[in-house]
Amino acid sequence: KNEVEQSPQNLTAQEGEFITINCSYSVGISALHWLQQHPGGGIVSLFMLSSGKKKHGRLIATINIQEKHSSLHITASHPRDSAVYICAVFTSGGGADGLTFGKGTHLIIQP
């Protein structure tokens, strides 16, 4: 069974700061998702990674398959980035849907 650990659990930062959220997993995977969840529950898929790095606007996601580690970076953070960020890994040893979720990182960006 894959274990997914995220850090930090909670993060409060000032507007404009560079943000890093980390995700580690215990078993080899075929893909990793970074998800964003706003208050009220809706989840948006930000990235799906299987290797290397992806960039979308101010968001950057990297993955190191050998080290079983991924990071999500936010540059020039803004209060609208305040949300819960969830890492989910896709493996054949995960749940029935193949996904194992981390518990999420609660990010607050203060103006």
Added chain:
Amino acid sequence: EAGVAQSPRYKIIEKRQSVAFWCNPISGHATLYWYQQILGQGPKLLIQFQNNGVVDDSQLPKDRFSAERLKGVDSTLKIQPAKLEDSAVYLCASSVQGFGYTFGSGTRLTVV
């Protein structure tokens, strides 16, 4: 492309009442999932459908929860009777053979 539609967005009920949630997945997505997310935790899979058949419902509390996906498109999740610990966000998602996961906006259920 339209997203995964869920309704209602919010629901407050008393314990022992029943409630139903509806999900319309992305057109062409054969796989549909229902997740339960309790505050402070990651989503937990309740049931997975492939077209209109159940792939896995091992974590669905079948004494009170039921789900169906008639015609392999829309799905409903029902809780009867509800308990206080059922208070959570219920998320619907769909995918194409495990790829392209798209989540709905969720239904926040409060049982009082």
